[in-house]
Amino acid sequence: MADRWLGVVVSGEKVTFVDAEVDGDKPLILQGDQTLTLQPGNRAEAYSTISHQIANYVREHSIKRVVVKESAVSRNAATKALLQSAELRGVIMGALGAIAPTEVKSKASISRTFGERKVDEYVADNEFWKKEVKGVNLRAGSREAAMVLLAARKDQ
Amino acid sequence: MTLVSNLQVGPKIGNGHFGEVHSGTDDVHGPVAVKIFTKLPTETDADWQARKQGLLAEGKRLSRAEHANVLKVHALLESPTSDAVHLVMDYCPGGCLQKRFEAGPMPLADVRKYANHVTMGLAALHARNMIHRDIKPANILLNKHGAAQLGDFGLVTDNIIVGYASMQGYSDHLAFEIHQGSGTSVKTDIWALGMTIYRMIHGAEWYSRLPSPRHVVGKGGFATHLPFLPHVPKAWRTVLRTMMHDDTTARYQTANEALAAYSKLYTTPRWECDVTPHDVRWTCVHKKRKYFVVWEAAGSNVYNWSAWSEPVGKGNKRGWGSATGVNYDTAERNLTQLFAKIAS
Numbered sequence: 001m002a003d004r005w006l007g008v009v010v011s012g013e014k015v016t017f018v019d020a021e022v023d024g025d026k027p028l029i030l031q032g033d034q035t036l037t038l039q040p041g042n043r044a045e046a047y048s049t050i051s052h053q054i055a056n057y058v059r060e061h062s063i064k065r066v067v068v069k070e071s072a073v074s075r076n077a078a079t080k081a082l083l084q085s086a087e088l089r090g091v092i093m094g095a096l097g098a099i100a101p102t103e104v105k106s107k108a109s110i111s112r113t114f115g116e117r118k119v120d121e122y123v124a125d126n127e128f129w130k131k132e133v134k135g136v137n138l139r140a141g142s143r144e145a146a147m148v149l150l151a152a153r154k155d156q
Numbered sequence: 157m158t159l160v161s162n163l164q165v166g167p168k169i170g171n172g173h174f175g176e177v178h179s180g181t182d183d184v185h186g187p188v189a190v191k192i193f194t195k196l197p198t199e200t201d202a203d204w205q206a207r208k209q210g211l212l213a214e215g216k217r218l219s220r221a222e223h224a225n226v227l228k229v230h231a232l233l234e235s236p237t238s239d240a241v242h243l244v245m246d247y248c249p250g251g252c253l254q255k256r257f258e259a260g261p262m263p264l265a266d267v268r269k270y271a272n273h274v275t276m277g278l279a280a281l282h283a284r285n286m287i288h289r290d291i292k293p294a295n296i297l298l299n300k301h302g303a304a305q306l307g308d309f310g311l312v313t314d315n316i317i318v319g320y321a322s323m324q325g326y327s328d329h330l331a332f333e334i335h336q337g338s339g340t341s342v343k344t345d346i347w348a349l350g351m352t353i354y355r356m357i358h359g360a361e362w363y364s365r366l367p368s369p370r371h372v373v374g375k376g377g378f379a380t381h382l383p384f385l386p387h388v389p390k391a392w393r394t395v396l397r398t399m400m401h402d403d404t405t406a407r408y409q410t411a412n413e414a415l416a417a418y419s420k421l422y423t424t425p426r427w428e429c430d431v432t433p434h435d436v437r438w439t440c441v442h443k444k445r446k447y448f449v450v451w452e453a454a455g456s457n458v459y460n461w462s463a464w465s466e467p468v469g470k471g472n473k474r475g476w477g478s479a480t481g482v483n484y485d486t487a488e489r490n491l492t493q494l495f496a497k498i499a500s
Contacts, residue, residue: 036416036419040423052224052276060280
């Protein structure tokens with residue numbers, strides 16, 4: 001039986017999430033593809049708002065499982081923007097972890113285990129996405145969020 | 157259904173069109189607000205029975221509409237004599253936003269905070285296929301944590317706590333398409349929410365100078381011609397004009413879409429604004445200086461304005477601009493440009 005899963009990628013001050021029905025090895029049936037942006041101003045209030053926004057989405061759409069793309073180690077110095085992005089990722093994980101089983105997937109682990117190619121190659125492959133995802137249109141910028149769902153499905 | 161004996165109904169705290177609101181207590185929830193619906197003098201027994209059944213049915217739905225930004229309904233109880241229905245709700249000690257609206261313009265940071273709360277509550281109602289139909293400052297209540305909650309959602313047309321005549325507020329919050337004969341919808345709720353946010357930003361004195369929306373919204377182009385206080389940034393105006401667009405397809409289609417648009421709304425610097433019949437005054441602290449702006453009426457369509465800053469600590473007062481004897485449009489344009497200089 002199909003369940004609704006949510007794949008989440010946090011980048012900068014944006015949270016992109018893909019909501020899809022997952023049913024065995026069948027293509028993901030995409031139900032939603034959205035991006036939330038952190039509000040300017042008081043950061044604590046903005047975190048509270050965005051965490052409620054995404055938590056409300058998970059509740060209202062009966063999401064059964066959440067997969068978040070993990071923070072990656074930067075080869076360069078950790079900038080404030082990078083730290084704040086990780087901060088936001090933690091806020092989102094905390095908000096969603098309280099209401100649905102939430103796990104993290106690193107890009108490196110997906111590259112190692114998903115298939116023969118690296119994640120970025122799958123993300124760039126239009127034919128791959130035509131085959132793997134049906135339903136509402138998946139924005140090209142949201143493919144990483146869908147990729148974490150595919151990787152989590154493979155691990156089942 | 158019988159009245160639960162542990163509900164103690166206290167003194168009246170407000171009036172409504174259909175009934176009164178009382179404070180109360182019960183053993184489980186502590187302080188509660190109890191709205192008592194009674195048979196109207198003009199109502200037949202059959203009409204009262206029908207309305208009562210409607211209230212009870214809607215009460216069941218409301219009690220399921222649980223959300224942090226929706227006023228919690230604990231129970232809807234019928235009195236033993238069947239001549240009244242008691243709606244038992246959370247008591248909100250912060251009162252309603254109508255009081256804040258009457259006190260004057262609210263800082264943008266506060267408005268956005270409450271707009272966030274209310275929009276999330278509204279999205280939750282819409283997700284349950286409910287339309288609020290009466291969004292206005294008087295129906296937004298502040299709970300003990302300072303969070304805004306939507307109250308009186310579609311059950312009745314009067315308000316819960318303060319007892320203002322609801323028809324006035326309701327009529328001013330009717331979207332263009334309702335004036336054209338269409339019914340209420342998610343999009344009419346979004347229009348009313350836009351109007352509510354506009355009122356919170358501007359306060360009662362400024363709002364009272366507008367032609368009454370109920371008389372002009374139906375003519376079309378209301379949002380396009382809506383005058384904003386000059387400190388309100390362009391992004392805020394765009395969002396509110398989108399929420400109140402005549403064309404429903406140009407409006408935000410869902411409450412969540414409106415909420416996403418709030419991420420464009422800057423709230424600093426924090427201007428404190430006071431509007432009186434004769435002038436508008438602003439102050440804010442920005443980068444260790446306190447800024448002052450005064451806009452005064454000097455005659456029929458004749459205005460003066462002046463602006464200056466003073467250091468928070470030691471230092472000199474500095475002029476920031478002024479004009480005398482200019483018309484409204486010039487003064488408004490000058491001041492809008494002035495405020496934009498220190499916007500985020």
